[in-house]
Amino acid sequence: MKxxxxxxxxxxxxxxxxxxxxxAAARGFETILVERKDLAEGxxxxxxxxxxxxxxxxxxxxxxxxxxxxxxxxxxxVASDAIEDTGGYFVTTxxxxxxxxxxxxxxxxxxxxxxxxISPSQAFQDExxxxxxxxxxxxxxxxxxxxxxxxWDCAKATTEHGGxxxxxxxxxxxxxxxxxxxxxxxxxxLSGEEFEIHADFTINATGAWAGKIADMAGCPGVQVxxxxxxxxxxxxxxxxxxxxxxxxxxxxxxxVPIRTVSVIGTTDIRIKDPDEPDVTQDEVDRxxxxxxxxxxxxxxxxxxxxxxxxxxxxxxxxxxxTTDTRDVSRSHALLDHRDxxxxxxxxxxxxxKLTTFRMMAEETVDMMCEQLGAQxxxxxxxxxxxSSKTGKFMWLGERLKEREATMxxxxxxxxxELIQRSxxxxxMTQRSSTILDDIxxxxxxxxxxxxxxxxxxxxxxxxxxxxxxxxxxxxxxxxDFLQExxxxxxxxxxxxxxxxxxxxxWIFQGVLDVEHLPTDQLDxxxxxxxx
Amino acid sequence: MRDVLVxxxxxxxxxAALRCQEAGLSVTLLAKGVGSTHLAPGTIDVxxxxxDLVESPSQALPRFIDGSPEHPYARIGxxxxxxxxxxxxxxxxxxxxxxxxxxxxxxxxxxxxxxxSALVPESLSAGDLRNGGRFLxxxxxxxxxxxxxLVAQNIAxxxxxxxxxxxxxxxxxxxxxxxxPDLSSLAFARRFDEPEFLDAVAKQIGAHLDGDESxxxxxxxGVQHPHEVWTxxxxxxGRPVFxxxxxxxxVPGMRLYEILRAQFEAGGGRVVVGAExxxxxxxxxxxxxxxxxxxxxxxxxxxxxxxxxTGGFGSGAIEMGANWxxxxxxxxxxxxxxPEDGNERFGPRYFDAHxxxxxxxxxxxxxxxxxxxxxxxxxNVTVVGACLAGSExxxxxxxxxxxxxxxxxxxxxxxxxxx
Numbered sequence: 001m002k003x004x005x006x007x008x009x010x011x012x013x014x015x016x017x018x019x020x021x022x023x024a025a026a027r028g029f030e031t032i033l034v035e036r037k038d039l040a041e042g043x044x045x046x047x048x049x050x051x052x053x054x055x056x057x058x059x060x061x062x063x064x065x066x067x068x069x070x071x072x073x074x075x076x077x078v079a080s081d082a083i084e085d086t087g088g089y090f091v092t093t094x095x096x097x098x099x100x101x102x103x104x105x106x107x108x109x110x111x112x113x114x115x116x117x118i119s120p121s122q123a124f125q126d127e128x129x130x131x132x133x134x135x136x137x138x139x140x141x142x143x144x145x146x147x148x149x150x151x152w153d154c155a156k157a158t159t160e161h162g163g164x165x166x167x168x169x170x171x172x173x174x175x176x177x178x179x180x181x182x183x184x185x186x187x188x189x190l191s192g193e194e195f196e197i198h199a200d201f202t203i204n205a206t207g208a209w210a211g212k213i214a215d216m217a218g219c220p221g222v223q224v225x226x227x228x229x230x231x232x233x234x235x236x237x238x239x240x241x242x243x244x245x246x247x248x249x250x251x252x253x254x255x256v257p258i259r260t261v262s263v264i265g266t267t268d269i270r271i272k273d274p275d276e277p278d279v280t281q282d283e284v285d286r287x288x289x290x291x292x293x294x295x296x297x298x299x300x301x302x303x304x305x306x307x308x309x310x311x312x313x314x315x316x317x318x319x320x321x322t323t324d325t326r327d328v329s330r331s332h333a334l335l336d337h338r339d340x341x342x343x344x345x346x347x348x349x350x351x352x353k354l355t356t357f358r359m360m361a362e363e364t365v366d367m368m369c370e371q372l373g374a375q376x377x378x379x380x381x382x383x384x385x386x387s388s389k390t391g392k393f394m395w396l397g398e399r400l401k402e403r404e405a406t407m408x409x410x411x412x413x414x415x416x417e418l419i420q421r422s423x424x425x426x427x428m429t430q431r432s433s434t435i436l437d438d439i440x441x442x443x444x445x446x447x448x449x450x451x452x453x454x455x456x457x458x459x460x461x462x463x464x465x466x467x468x469x470x471x472x473x474x475x476x477x478x479x480d481f482l483q484e485x486x487x488x489x490x491x492x493x494x495x496x497x498x499x500x501x502x503x504x505x506w507i508f509q510g511v512l513d514v515e516h517l518p519t520d521q522l523d524x525x526x527x528x529x530x531x
Numbered sequence: 532m533r534d535v536l537v538x539x540x541x542x543x544x545x546x547a548a549l550r551c552q553e554a555g556l557s558v559t560l561l562a563k564g565v566g567s568t569h570l571a572p573g574t575i576d577v578x579x580x581x582x583d584l585v586e587s588p589s590q591a592l593p594r595f596i597d598g599s600p601e602h603p604y605a606r607i608g609x610x611x612x613x614x615x616x617x618x619x620x621x622x623x624x625x626x627x628x629x630x631x632x633x634x635x636x637x638x639x640x641x642x643x644x645x646x647x648s649a650l651v652p653e654s655l656s657a658g659d660l661r662n663g664g665r666f667l668x669x670x671x672x673x674x675x676x677x678x679x680x681l682v683a684q685n686i687a688x689x690x691x692x693x694x695x696x697x698x699x700x701x702x703x704x705x706x707x708x709x710x711x712p713d714l715s716s717l718a719f720a721r722r723f724d725e726p727e728f729l730d731a732v733a734k735q736i737g738a739h740l741d742g743d744e745s746x747x748x749x750x751x752x753g754v755q756h757p758h759e760v761w762t763x764x765x766x767x768x769g770r771p772v773f774x775x776x777x778x779x780x781x782v783p784g785m786r787l788y789e790i791l792r793a794q795f796e797a798g799g800g801r802v803v804v805g806a807e808x809x810x811x812x813x814x815x816x817x818x819x820x821x822x823x824x825x826x827x828x829x830x831x832x833x834x835x836x837x838x839x840x841t842g843g844f845g846s847g848a849i850e851m852g853a854n855w856x857x858x859x860x861x862x863x864x865x866x867x868x869x870p871e872d873g874n875e876r877f878g879p880r881y882f883d884a885h886x887x888x889x890x891x892x893x894x895x896x897x898x899x900x901x902x903x904x905x906x907x908x909x910x911n912v913t914v915v916g917a918c919l920a921g922s923e924x925x926x927x928x929x930x931x932x933x934x935x936x937x938x939x940x941x942x943x944x945x946x947x948x949x950x
Binding site: 411 | 570571572580640641642643644645646673675676677678680681684685688689690710711712713776777778779781843844845846847850851852853854855873876877879880881882924925926928930
């Protein structure tokens with residue numbers, strides 16, 4: 001590929017970067033988004049799925065709470081297709097101080113978060129599994145939001161406005177002409193090809209990795225703390241409403257029903273390397289114990305998968321050293337490198353949370369417009385994303401409805417998540433990805449109770465056909481998927497899920513003998529060494 | 532009172548029950564549901580990797596046992612294993628098994644790996660790739676569990692021990708299914724039992740034949756009359772035809788289950804499926820009855836001898852609870868090989884060996900269960916199949932070999948004591 005020219009280069013394909021690309025493209029800037037892996041493969045794809053009402057911050061951080069409710073209202077309109085309108089409860093469990101509820105009410109009202117106290121007995125009727133020791137319940141407009149859907153729709157909006165999205169493109173260096181940033185040198189991680197993207201303006205939206213990109217641009221000292229949070233997806237919707245503990249934010253105090261599962265989160269532990277967030281037995285146990293407080297019997301449900309996400313928390317260099325990252329500012333940081341480092345044409349946006357991604361993007365593109373001397377109004381609070389034009393919220397029964405309509409015409413490939421062959425083939429063609437884990441995120445393929453035990457063999461065969469791959473590549477794709485899956489399941493294998501894992505071993509090793517598939521020289525390197 | 536109660540109706544339970552019955556004992560077979568037969572490919576894999584590819588299990592086993600003294604084969608012994616395979620091979624008349632403990636066949640899997648098996652159903656045997664050959668792999672469009680192009684490409688790239696070349700190509704046919712787009716392997720197998728369907732398939736395949744290719748199909752060639760369907764298709768195509776097993780439910784496994792169960796029942800054996808064993812009554816070092824949950828009550832099943840053939844972690848016979856404690860659910864036998872709390876149960880890489888995988892019930896050479904100190908827990912219980920500690924069956928490709936030979940050996944133990 002020859003060098004490429006654009007007006008705006010956005011680095012980072014999480015919610016922030018995708019939001020910036022959407023915003024810039026919608027304002028008429030020629031835009032390119034680059035991401036080193038797949039979209040929403042970092043922090044955005046590894047959160048609990050909560051669209052905040054702001055209630056969580058109503059007592060501790062009113063500014064954050066106000067931002068949340070403001071954005072919550074907008075996203076319900078412009079990103080409805082990624083949102084399930086579950087509503088949320090803040091509950092006072094026997095371990096929480098009932099008096100906090102009064103502060104909570106006061107905080108919500110001050111931030112104009114719609115809040116109402118309801119009787120526990122009414123809550124037990126709607127959510128019969130929650131702890132009967134709960135003494136107070138408040139309703140707020142929390143919701144569940146699918147980070148993958150959201151980001152892919154931002155990418156779609158970007159391309160509809162003429163922009164381009166390059167996934168699996170790693171930034172090798174930032175191009176500078178004197179004191180001005182002029183784009184980046186990138187490498188296509190799948191083909192190995194290297195080329196330059198020349199841009200009038202470059203935006204660093206790489207979250208916990210923002211310091212590395214800023215360093216490349218010659219803007220040192222951007223410190224982003226990586227705060228690790230683990231989450232566990234439980235089989236089934238144990239609840240249908242987001243459940244928060246009504247207390248100061250702590251570990252394991254949020255349970256989010258999203259799609260076919262419920263997700264308990266989270267922890268907050270500072271780690272050095274955002275690329276290596278591991279999960280310990282201890283963290284799993286604590287999370288399960290916390291779940292038990294919200295929903296008695298929680299541990300006996302099936303834990304499907306555990307993962308760790310990495311929050312980017314921008315650190316003010318003047319603040320004292322801290323190890324509890326939750327006390328570092330959770331709101332975002334927009335760095336003007338012209339002022340800070342004397343480097344023009346370059347902004348860094350980091351920190352924040354998924355709920356406020358659109359606002360962060362708006363502020364960023366506003367600042368860019370100002371520096372470029374091109375005033376153009378933001379469109380993203382008014383124009384819905386491509387899949388949200390109908391304004392309909394995502395709905396759990398959608399796939400079943402679709403399946404019922406076409407069950408006499410189509411094959412069901414993933415029984416757990418109700419994925420039909422035609423949808424799978426369509427996504428494989430659209431994404432043109434030969435990586436099964438990408439297809440998983442796009443469709444939730446293999447994310448149900450059997451964790452791909454049945455559908456991943458089928459998906460490999462279909463991918464081999466649709467993408468006209470050679471069998472070496474198909475074999476690698478399946479083996480890489482199995483290794484990636486193993487990371488997320490092995491720390492939580494107990495009970496019926498351990499049993500399930502044994503059945504999956506039986507299928508992949510006992511029946512298919514995947515481990516002895518013929519290999520070519522590429523296979524000498526373990527999956528993790530490749531892009 | 533019955534002489535023997537066998538709990539579990541997979542390979543090991545069926546074998547133990549049949550052998551005890553042959554010795555003249557009265558036997559009841561009790562099971563929560565159907566067992567491993569419906570999941571496994573229907574082949575008898577004795578030892579495929581140890582860890583390198585095994586060409587002859589009988590030659591490789593002595594050394595393998597020396598290197599793995601805790602392995603079930605070390606308790607069972609090569610001699611009992613060989614006898615059990617001979618016994619098994621002679622059980623069938625219409626639908627036969629071929630092969631022996633002396634050499635492994637190399638059969639294609641549904642993804643195109645080549646897997647070593649010692650004994651295989653006749654309808655799979657022409658898929659043996661040891662001597663190379665030319666193959667046409669046929670897919671059925673309405674079956675989502677088989678991908679002929681991937682199988683063909685992978686086996687064409689496979690390295691045979693002899694260096695013999697393999698050429699393979701794929702074709703997808705669309706048999707008449709009344710517009711039904713998504714048929715399970717069992718649904719296909721039932722259709723293949725109908726002569727008209729078989730004719731239609733043979734015609735479609737016939738249009739694609741070239742030279743002397745052997746023809747491979749997914750393992751769905753009939754469930755009631757597999758011998759007739761297989762020979763019928765071979766006759767119609769004028770060449771060897773073979774089946775390739777795929778995802779559960781396994782049609783070859785169902786055939787095996789039906790044949791063995793029918794033999795047991797024809798011999799007067801009683802089968803109770805749908806009854807979960809949940810505990811046992813004991814008297815000193817003897818079990819007097821197994822307690823069974825059925826119809827909202829607990830019913831004791833007394834017997835002189837008990838065979839635990841309930842499977843391992845995969846069947847739920849051994850359970851790791853939410854507090855990470857491990858329990859065998861019928862006799863509460865000690866489970867050996869479980870990593871201590873704080874030690875890793877699994878390694879970080881999926882295809883590596885994992886510490887928990889070899890956990891199970893430790894037994895003596897008579898397959899009596901042992902406690903942590905090596906003492907017999909019960910004098911009239913034998914433990915067989917996937918419950919046994921010390922193997923990683925799916926990695927070694929040894930599951931059915933262990934099940935068959937341990938079921939056989941347990942019966943020997945019981946018969947010896949009884950007479």
